[in-house]
Amino acid sequence: MIDMTVVELSRWQFAITAMYHFLFVPLTIGLSVMMAIMESVYVMTGRQVWRQMTLFWGTLFGINFAMGVATGVVMEFQFGMNWSYYSHYVGDVFGAPLAIEGLMAFFLEASFIGLFFFGWDRLPKLGHLAVTWLVALGTNFSALWILIANGWMQNPVGARFNPDTMRMEITDFVAVVFNPVAQAKFVHTVSAGYVLGSVFIFAISCLFLLQGKHVELAKRSMAVAASFGLLSALSVVVLGDESGYVATEHQKMKIAAMEAMYETEPAPASLTLFAIPGREPGEPAFEVRLPWVLGLITTRSFDRELPGILDLTEHAALRIQNGLIAYNALQEIRTDRTNEAARATFDQHWADLGYALLLKRYRADIENATPEEIVQAGMDTVPDVWPLFWSFRIMVAVGFFFIAFFAFWFFRASTGRLDTNRPLLWIGFAVLPLPWLAIELGWFIAEFGRQPWVVEGVLPTFYAASGLHLSDLVISIAFFVTLYTILAAVMVFLMVKTIKAGPRDNLLAPDKDDDDFVMVGLPPAQAKQEFGA
Amino acid sequence: MSSIPLDYETLRLIWWALLGIILIGFAVLGGRDLGVGALLPFAARTDAERRLLLNLVGPTWEGNQVWLIVGGAAIFAAFPPLYAVSFSGFYLAMILVLLALILRPVGFKYRGKLKDARWRAVWDWVLFIGGFVPALVFGVALGNAFVGAPFALDDSMRISYSGNLFGLFAPFAVLCGLVSVTMILAHGGAVIAGRTEGAIAERARNYGMIAALATIVLFALGGLWAAFGLDGYVVTQATDPGSAIDPLSKTVELQRGAWLGNYGRYPWMMIAPVLGFAGMLLAILGFRLRLGFGTLLSTSIGLFGIVATAGLSLFPFLLPSSTMPASSLTLWDATSSQLTLFIMLLVTGFFLPIILIYTSWIFYIMRGPVSAESIDKNPNAY
Numbered sequence: 001m002i003d004m005t006v007v008e009l010s011r012w013q014f015a016i017t018a019m020y021h022f023l024f025v026p027l028t029i030g031l032s033v034m035m036a037i038m039e040s041v042y043v044m045t046g047r048q049v050w051r052q053m054t055l056f057w058g059t060l061f062g063i064n065f066a067m068g069v070a071t072g073v074v075m076e077f078q079f080g081m082n083w084s085y086y087s088h089y090v091g092d093v094f095g096a097p098l099a100i101e102g103l104m105a106f107f108l109e110a111s112f113i114g115l116f117f118f119g120w121d122r123l124p125k126l127g128h129l130a131v132t133w134l135v136a137l138g139t140n141f142s143a144l145w146i147l148i149a150n151g152w153m154q155n156p157v158g159a160r161f162n163p164d165t166m167r168m169e170i171t172d173f174v175a176v177v178f179n180p181v182a183q184a185k186f187v188h189t190v191s192a193g194y195v196l197g198s199v200f201i202f203a204i205s206c207l208f209l210l211q212g213k214h215v216e217l218a219k220r221s222m223a224v225a226a227s228f229g230l231l232s233a234l235s236v237v238v239l240g241d242e243s244g245y246v247a248t249e250h251q252k253m254k255i256a257a258m259e260a261m262y263e264t265e266p267a268p269a270s271l272t273l274f275a276i277p278g279r280e281p282g283e284p285a286f287e288v289r290l291p292w293v294l295g296l297i298t299t300r301s302f303d304r305e306l307p308g309i310l311d312l313t314e315h316a317a318l319r320i321q322n323g324l325i326a327y328n329a330l331q332e333i334r335t336d337r338t339n340e341a342a343r344a345t346f347d348q349h350w351a352d353l354g355y356a357l358l359l360k361r362y363r364a365d366i367e368n369a370t371p372e373e374i375v376q377a378g379m380d381t382v383p384d385v386w387p388l389f390w391s392f393r394i395m396v397a398v399g400f401f402f403i404a405f406f407a408f409w410f411f412r413a414s415t416g417r418l419d420t421n422r423p424l425l426w427i428g429f430a431v432l433p434l435p436w437l438a439i440e441l442g443w444f445i446a447e448f449g450r451q452p453w454v455v456e457g458v459l460p461t462f463y464a465a466s467g468l469h470l471s472d473l474v475i476s477i478a479f480f481v482t483l484y485t486i487l488a489a490v491m492v493f494l495m496v497k498t499i500k501a502g503p504r505d506n507l508l509a510p511d512k513d514d515d516d517f518v519m520v521g522l523p524p525a526q527a528k529q530e531f532g533a
Numbered sequence: 534m535s536s537i538p539l540d541y542e543t544l545r546l547i548w549w550a551l552l553g554i555i556l557i558g559f560a561v562l563g564g565r566d567l568g569v570g571a572l573l574p575f576a577a578r579t580d581a582e583r584r585l586l587l588n589l590v591g592p593t594w595e596g597n598q599v600w601l602i603v604g605g606a607a608i609f610a611a612f613p614p615l616y617a618v619s620f621s622g623f624y625l626a627m628i629l630v631l632l633a634l635i636l637r638p639v640g641f642k643y644r645g646k647l648k649d650a651r652w653r654a655v656w657d658w659v660l661f662i663g664g665f666v667p668a669l670v671f672g673v674a675l676g677n678a679f680v681g682a683p684f685a686l687d688d689s690m691r692i693s694y695s696g697n698l699f700g701l702f703a704p705f706a707v708l709c710g711l712v713s714v715t716m717i718l719a720h721g722g723a724v725i726a727g728r729t730e731g732a733i734a735e736r737a738r739n740y741g742m743i744a745a746l747a748t749i750v751l752f753a754l755g756g757l758w759a760a761f762g763l764d765g766y767v768v769t770q771a772t773d774p775g776s777a778i779d780p781l782s783k784t785v786e787l788q789r790g791a792w793l794g795n796y797g798r799y800p801w802m803m804i805a806p807v808l809g810f811a812g813m814l815l816a817i818l819g820f821r822l823r824l825g826f827g828t829l830l831s832t833s834i835g836l837f838g839i840v841a842t843a844g845l846s847l848f849p850f851l852l853p854s855s856t857m858p859a860s861s862l863t864l865w866d867a868t869s870s871q872l873t874l875f876i877m878l879l880v881t882g883f884f885l886p887i888i889l890i891y892t893s894w895i896f897y898i899m900r901g902p903v904s905a906e907s908i909d910k911n912p913n914a915y
Binding site: 066087091092099100111119164166171 | 595602634641
């Protein structure tokens with residue numbers, strides 16, 4: 001039998017390390033693009049303050065980037081370490097986008113980041129600008145391929161199960177890449193990163209204005225952040241709506257759970273704006289509903305029904321029964337590979353094989369499952385409703401808030417009133433944690449809402465974990481929590497220190513040499529002299 | 534599947550070679566930074582010297598480390614069973630590697646941000662661990678591929694594992710770990726000696742020479758051990774190299790000295806150990822003659838030869854099982870599907886040359902010595 005404690009701890013460890021990793025990633029995505037914008041303005045106008053901005057935000061970017069790299073390695077290793085059956089079962093499909101991410105994106109980003117920091121006086125202006133844009137391009141490509149991998153977990157297209165190798169294999173790579181879920185997620189996620197980057201720069205600039213320090217740098221930074229932030233916030237919400245529409249097609253249970261919608265509603269379904277949970281499962285104790293809205297958002301029609309949770313569990317039980325036919329045929333193929341009749345049966349029913357695996361939680365010999373176990377396994381397809389319901393509402397509220405926030409500040413920036421009102425500046429600083437909240441909740445909805453599946457309809461989460469010992473997990477979780485806590489403290493300390501120190505003047509090569517290659521390397525003979533002395 | 538222009542067996546061989554190239558790429562490029570990190574507290578004594586070393590590798594180490602990330606991802610994409618078995622089987626060893634890999638980027642980036650001496654002393658040792666531990670553990674892990682790992686597969690390909698952390702440190706595996714550490718130290722010594730002057734370069738030369746000599750002795754010892762003291766694995770009943778099949782369909786036996794069998798069957802493979810020895814010998818010469826690039830080239834050739842020797846000796850095994858030899862993972866039963874291997878070959882064939890071009894360009898831009906002045910002026914200097 002499967003040790004559910006090990007599974008639960010493996011889930012916790014993945015959740016902790018993934019959410020910690022994603023504190024840094026969106027800031028990297030957002031800041032890299034904004035630095036590239038600032039440096040572009042510097043190259044076009046030649047004004048030093050824009051270079052100073054690029055350098056100052058670049059220093060904070062660097063502190064954050066180191067944490068992103070450090071925690072990102074952990075993510076790659078963990079699939080094999082803690083989710084070895086997952087790695088075997090879907091590695092043929094899932095491994096490819098991860099490897100392409102490394103080849104196409106991470107190599108680009110990590111190779112040029114060194115030149116970004118160390119190349120200021122070894123490259124001409126345009127050369128350095130190109131380097132900065134390549135770093136930004138790398139971070140965004142990186143997000144693309146990671147989200148193609150994650151999109152496949154939500155909507156596993158372009159692959160089928162091979163009985164000879166006992167795993168999922170790619171049949172249509174183009175379908176994997178152009179998975180509509182992945183595309184919607186990509187734009188939604190990078191836009192969220194841009195919003196976060198904008199809020200980060202905006203909030204710290206507000207602080208500078210409140211302290212009356214670095215006013216020129218702060219005002220220009222705020223203007224960039226307000227306009228870039230406004231566009232990005234609009235994009236997050238509009239494309240978040242696209243995610244909702246796409247999810248309806250492929251993950252009906254996730255939508256139903258986010259809406260706490262137990263019964264199927266006649267079309268177009270109403271949107272529950274607010275509700276207080278009753279004793280589950282069933283009706284909330286109190287709720288405010290907007291008629292029609294949900295049905296319109298998710299199906300973009302007046303006549304298509306949204307199925308409720310209870311109907312969906314019944315449907316799941318049917319798929320489990322169908323999956324058992326595939327499972328039994330698979331056992332026959334495994335004992336006699338030439339059994340063509342079993343292969344034909346398997347080909348008809350393989351798409352529900354994953355549903356049969358849900359029974360592995362209750363018994364190893366699932367072909368003997370009782371009807372009660374099948375009903376129970378069908379009920380298992382419902383994720384916990386209330387955390388999803390509330391996470392979704394808070395995330396959306398934050399999204400709308402930032403549209404209003406940046407629209408307001410964009411207006412003030414265009415009328416030249418950025419630093420005239422102190423309470424407003426305090427608010428501008430105080431919103432700093434909000435985008436992180438929304439982004440972490442967004443990932444929580446995406447991943448927790450997919451439970452009990454690690455790959456929707458294909459592989460249950462509990463069945464994907466490695467058969468580790470409890471002590472392994474205890475050691476590794478203690479290790480991650482301790483190390484990550486120390487590093488978080490060190491990072492915040494350095495960030496605060498860098499912000500307090502503020503931008504430095506006259507950094508690196510002086511202005512008049514800007515267009516030359518400034519040779520720090522020196523001609524070899526001269527360098528040896530200076531160096532040896 | 535007839536639309537794929539390369540047959541399965543060929544694709545598997547190509548991917549086996551590609552994995553070797555990526556791992557050698559990490560040894561040669563990432564090994565620079567691991568070696569410098571491991572030598573940091575010894576080759577450089579003062580803070581100014583240490584900053585010099587860090588800024589020597591500072592602009593390029595992040596890109597170099599991606600060879601490891603891509604190596605891991607390539608194993609995931611092209612050899613999923615190997616990825617699943619090795620990463621979960623070596624769980625606590627992987628945690629050790631992660632400790633090093635988490636601390637390294639942070640150490641590079643954060644050390645120089647405060648002037649406090651204690652702060653910097655702590656990060657110096659962090660960077661030492663970040664260089665030394667991965668070199669050791671990767672060597673030990675490769676050593677375990679020779680000894681065999683205690684895992685078994687059931688018919689659903691679920692893995693059961695009966696080893697623990699200390700079981701990884703079998704004597705032969707420890708020897709492999711030591712070879713890995715000494716070759717990385719020699720390589721790091723060559724990097725430092727080639728781009729610094731004076732006392733620091735002198736120390737790096739001394740450490741490098743000792744490490745290169747130790748590599749030769751330990752590598753030779755490993756060869757003798759594999760010939761006379763170690764049981765190797767042999768496939769006794771093979772499966773078709775071109776078929777889609779799981780690992781359980783073959784039979785495997787243990788034979789004394791079997792790991793050297795390939796050199797009798799394919800004499801051209803001898804070139805790998807020859808390059809391993811020759812590279813390290815030339816490196817000693819290079820250190821003595823105070824060559825810069827020549828020494829680095831020699832240690833690089835040595836690394837290439839040694840890593841290639843490990844891969845060629847194991848062929849066609851990727852990771853044998855000591856508890857259930859039939860579960861052993863080989864090139865013919867532990868790859869991705871033919872289509873995935875083909876797609877990934879196209880992608881790699883396209884991007885790898887581009888990566889090599891821009892990596893060379895970056896090394897070219899950042900060539901030459903580092904001045905103390907440029908370190909002081911740059912707020913992002915390490």
